[in-house]
Amino acid sequence: MRAHLSWSPPHYEFQHKIPFISTEAEIDSLIAGCGKTTAAILRTLKEIGMRIGEACRLKWTDLNLENNTLILNEPEKHNNPQISISPALVGILQSLPKRDVKIFGRSSVKNKQSTFLCQRNRLARK
Numbered sequence: 516m517r518a519h520l521s522w523s524p525p526h527y528e529f530q531h532k533i534p535f536i537s538t539e540a541e542i543d544s545l546i547a548g549c550g551k552t553t554a555a556i557l558r559t560l561k562e563i564g565m566r567i568g569e570a571c572r573l574k575w576t577d578l579n580l581e582n583n584t585l586i587l588n589e590p591e592k593h594n595n596p597q598i599s600i601s602p603a604l605v606g607i608l609q610s611l612p613k614r615d616v617k618i619f620g621r622s623s624v625k626n627k628q629s630t631f632l633c634q635r636n637r638l639a640r641k
Contacts (some may be wrong), residue, residue, distance in 0.1 A: 548638040553631055555607050556619055563598050566591050571627060573618045578608060 525628055533560050537545075546557045569591055577586045583605055585598045608618060620629075 543640060545635065548633045548641075549631070552611060552619060553634055556612055556627065557631070558604055558607055559600075562600060562604050563565070565598070567627065568624050571617070571619055571624050574616050575613060575618055576616075578605070578618065580605060580609075 519543065531583065542557075542561055546561070549557060555566070556570055559565060560575075563585070564585070569587060569589065572589050573585065573587075577588060583600050583602055585600055587596045588596060590596055611618065619627070621626050
């Protein structure tokens, strides 16, 4: 014997959430609490709006000290290849050790992201 039951699927309505956007003071305090190389990467990303993959591929030869510019030889998504940077960022980049051809060293994007996440979580616990 079959029961004649009716079923109607539940109605689901997607709710759009407003994304969390940090204030500039929060970003600056995060940068200040990170290590020297991570802070330099974050400052570069903040000031220029560069993607992490682009920053990891920057070479010392891409930094023009006379014009305070960075040449982006391998842009992602057709970004502007020449970017003006502040003298403060030039000083930060120059203070990094020049152990490699690349400004931020040889480690991968994933390695840099995990380093940042560890430092961010450490600062959040403080």
